[in-house]
Each structure stands twice: as structure tokens, then as C-alpha cells.
Amino acid sequence: MSESGMFAKLRARLNKGDSWLTRDLSSLFTADKLSPDALEELETRLLMADAGVEATQWLIERLQSELNAGRIKNDKQLRAALKKALLELLEPIAKPLQMPGFIKPFILFVAGVNGVGKTTTIGKLAHYYKKAGKKVLLAAGDTFRAAAVEQLQTWAQRVDVPCLSQGEGADSASVIFDAVQSAKSRDFDLVIADTAGRLHTQSHLMDELRKIKRVVQKHDPYAPHEVLLVVDATTGGNALTQAIQFHEAIGLTGIAITKLDGTAKGGILLAIARRMALPVRFIGIGEGIDDLQPFDAAAYVDALIAE
Ligand SMILES: Nc1nc2c(ncn2[C@@H]2O[C@H](COP(=O)(O)OP(=O)(O)OP(=O)(O)O)[C@@H](O)[C@H]2O)c(=O)[nH]1
Ligand SMILES: [Mg+2]
Incomplete structure (x- = not known):
């Protein structure tokens, strides 16, 4: 476009x-x-x-x-x-996600509480980076929720990229570890890993994310190269609370804000800007495959303050 x-x-x-x-x-x-x-x-x-x-x-x-x-x-x-x-x-x-070619494969974790739009954002990201000429592999790391794997596979088919999975109930860290292994041997540029939005408790969830990080670091001590938190703009202040909690628990490097189309609000971007120095990488403005844009402050402000 x-x-x-x-x-x-x-x-x-x-x-x-x-x-x-x-x-x-x-x-x-x-x-x-x-x-x-x-x-x-x-x-x-x-x-x-x-x-x-x-x-x-x-x-x-x-x-x-x-x-x-x-x-x-x-x-x-x-x-x-x-x-x-x-x-x-x-x-x-507004700092775009940099993916230098010498980091290969680039490992991108996508985290966030349930329902915020992680899997959808991964589908859109896969499409975005595939169009940019990258070889993309998806890893179905949400092994907790029933149907999560199929949902990611459906996106993978739509975008026409491969998706590695081990089915419901598998160990998430092992799925993602194997995906990175496979990406290395098959010359992929980018691995995007889906993760669970909910486990038995919030502390289980954070423990699991920390474990995935540790396991992937056996491949590359600097991985994951991006830990992207997805937050839902319609949840307002909760989105900020989630960002603070995930950042404390696993160390975030960027944020994607979804559902900016579905709300008369959207001020959460301002709250995040003022409270956290974390880059907003992407914004979601719809459910379709092309409804994700790199966050551009000038374009956003111009769009918001329509003449
Ligand atoms: N309007 C709108 N809807 C979105 C956007 N992003 C995601 N959605 C919708 O939000 C719902 C939840 O999206 P998922 O991608 O399944 O969310 P998730 O975080 O993976 O959820 P869990 O796997 O249950 O943790 C779906 O109906 C998506 O179509 C967006 O930018 N705008
Ligand atoms: Mg999901």
C-alpha cells in the first residue's frame, strides 16, 4: 500500500x-x-x-x-x-523495529494477556515481513489454550509461511527451541513465537516466559532480539498496568497496541509514552491481514487531529 x-x-x-x-x-x-x-x-x-x-x-x-x-x-x-x-x-x-540482516535468525517473542490480539498480530507481522522479503517461520508457543495452535496455523496458511507446532499441552519452551533450531538449519531470517496469554496463574505465565527466554538463549545468548508486548487499546489503564508488569517480569523491548480502530479512546498511547520509555513498534487498526502499521508519531498525530 x-x-x-x-x-x-x-x-x-x-x-x-x-x-x-x-x-x-x-x-x-x-x-x-x-x-x-x-x-x-x-x-x-x-x-x-x-x-x-x-x-x-x-x-x-x-x-x-x-x-x-x-x-x-x-x-x-x-x-x-x-x-x-x-x-x-x-x-x-516511535522507534521502528530494526532487524539487521546479520542477526539470523532474528527471534521475536510476542507476549500479552489473553485476548489482546497476539496471534492476530503475529499473522499480520508475518505478512508484513514476508512482503519485505524475509523468510519467516512461526512457532506455536501457546500450547495451553485449546485451539490456539490451529488459530496460528490458519494464519500461517493465509500468509503462506511455515508454522512449527507440537500440539496442545506440549512444552512451550521446547516448541520455540525447536523452531529456532529449524530456522537456523533452514536459513530463515525471522522466527516469530506465539506465547500463552493465560496459564493457571499470572505467576505461572511469567515463569513460563522466563523459561522460554532461558531455553532460547542456549541458541543465542542475545536472544530473544525483540520481546514485543501486545496490549489492547480498548482496555485503557489496564494496558499500562500490563506493560509495567510484563516489563518487570521479563524485560520488554517494544509494544504493539491493537484495536485502535475499535475505540473512541486511544489515549493509552499517550499514557504509555509518558510513563514508560518503551518504543511503540506497531499499531493494530483492524482485524485484517493489512491492518497493522509501524507506529509513526507524525502520521498518528495528523490522523488524530484531523482538520
Ligand atoms: N478491531 C480489531 N480487532 C483486533 C485487532 N487485533 C486483534 N483483534 C481481534 O481480537 C480478537 C482476539 O485476537 P487474538 O489474536 O486471538 O488474541 P490473543 O491475544 O492471541 O488471544 P489468546 O490466544 O486467547 O491469548 C480477535 O477477534 C481479533 O480479530 C485490531 O487491531 N483491531
Ligand atoms: Mg493467541
Whole structure:
């Protein structure tokens, strides 16, 4: 898809085209003056959209100082000030996933609680990297949930990449270990490993993820090269809590935020930016195979603050 095609889709999908941030911005003005409670109204919208207290305060302070300096006199200027502040917040976390060719195979773990969109994101990632010319292998490391393996296999068939599995109840670390082994001997560029979203308890889940990491490090002490946490934008503050918990337990290197199409919110990106220095690698904006985009702060802000 062309860059302009990708942008048009992003704008149409984010909050289904009706941005929580800019809806009725012009109503915040009377004549050529910002109404006294305009910033309060924006603050409320940011909080309601799950931007969190820290990011909200930070943004409002930036707007307040622009206002004090007399630089916000109409809704166009307000939009511009909002865009500038949002970019300042989001640019530092918009770091694309680098996959240098000399790391082979590149080992990418995908983690996250159940239902956030891990398996779907893996299908989309496989498609994305296959199109980029990489030889991709999937590893069905979610051996806990019934039907998880078949779900990944279905994606693998759709994308036309191989998927290694040992069936339900197998040892997850051993599935992923074997996949890496196989990728090495068959000259694959990238192994994407699915993992369980739920085990008997949360601490079992973290133990299992740590074990998978240890086992894979027998192949390559620097693996996994990316530990990508998938969070669901519609779960708001829970997504931030999950990111903090997984980061503490297994050490994350990046985040993918899904379902940004299905919500009138999406402020969770701002909360994550303000609270964690973790890169947001990809955003999910639908259920289809092409509905994943590398996170681009400028495009995101432009799509959100529609004119
Ligand atoms: N609208 C929308 N739906 C999504 C997106 N990503 C995933 N989904 C849907 O979310 C649901 C759960 O996705 P899965 O990929 O099965 O989630 P999972 O994290 O693998 O779930 P478990 O394996 O149970 O832990 C599916 O119905 C997906 O189609 C997205 O970006 N937008
Ligand atoms: Mg899954």
C-alpha cells in the first residue's frame, strides 16, 4: 500500500474517524477568544480517553503556556499547539523495529494477556515481513489454550509461511527451541513465537516466559532480539498496568497496541509514552491481514487531529 493509502486508512480507522480530541474544538471558542473552561474541557477529554493523569497534565501545561504567550487565538492555532505537544510526547517512543540482516535468525517473542490480539498480530507481522522479503517461520508457543495452535496455523496458511507446532499441552519452551533450531538449519531470517496469554496463574505465565527466554538463549545468548508486548487499546489503564508488569517480569523491548480502530479512546498511547520509555513498534487498526502499521508519531498525530 502507498504511503498516502496507509495514511488515509489510519485516519479513517482511528476512533472510526471521529477523534475524541478534536471533536467540536471550535465550540471551545467564543469570538476570537478561547473560552475560560476550554483547557478544562480538553483535560476531561484526555482523561476520559485513558491518557492518564501524567500525560494529561503534561499536555495541558504545554497548552497553558502557549495560551499565556498569546499564541492560541483560534481553533486552528489550538490544533497546531495540540499537534506540537502530542508530537513532542510521542516522537521519542516511535522507534521502528530494526532487524539487521546479520542477526539470523532474528527471534521475536510476542507476549500479552489473553485476548489482546497476539496471534492476530503475529499473522499480520508475518505478512508484513514476508512482503519485505524475509523468510519467516512461526512457532506455536501457546500450547495451553485449546485451539490456539490451529488459530496460528490458519494464519500461517493465509500468509503462506511455515508454522512449527507440537500440539496442545506440549512444552512451550521446547516448541520455540525447536523452531529456532529449524530456522537456523533452514536459513530463515525471522522466527516469530506465539506465547500463552493465560496459564493457571499470572505467576505461572511469567515463569513460563522466563523459561522460554532461558531455553532460547542456549541458541543465542542475545536472544530473544525483540520481546514485543501486545496490549489492547480498548482496555485503557489496564494496558499500562500490563506493560509495567510484563516489563518487570521479563524485560520488554517494544509494544504493539491493537484495536485502535475499535475505540473512541486511544489515549493509552499517550499514557504509555509518558510513563514508560518503551518504543511503540506497531499499531493494530483492524482485524485484517493489512491492518497493522509501524507506529509513526507524525502520521498518528495528523490522523488524530484531523482538520
Ligand atoms: N478491531 C480489531 N480487532 C483486533 C485487532 N487485533 C486483534 N483483534 C481481534 O481480537 C480478537 C482476539 O485476537 P487474538 O489474536 O486471538 O488474541 P490473543 O491475544 O492471541 O488471544 P489468546 O490466544 O486467547 O491469548 C480477535 O477477534 C481479533 O480479530 C485490531 O487491531 N483491531
Ligand atoms: Mg493467541
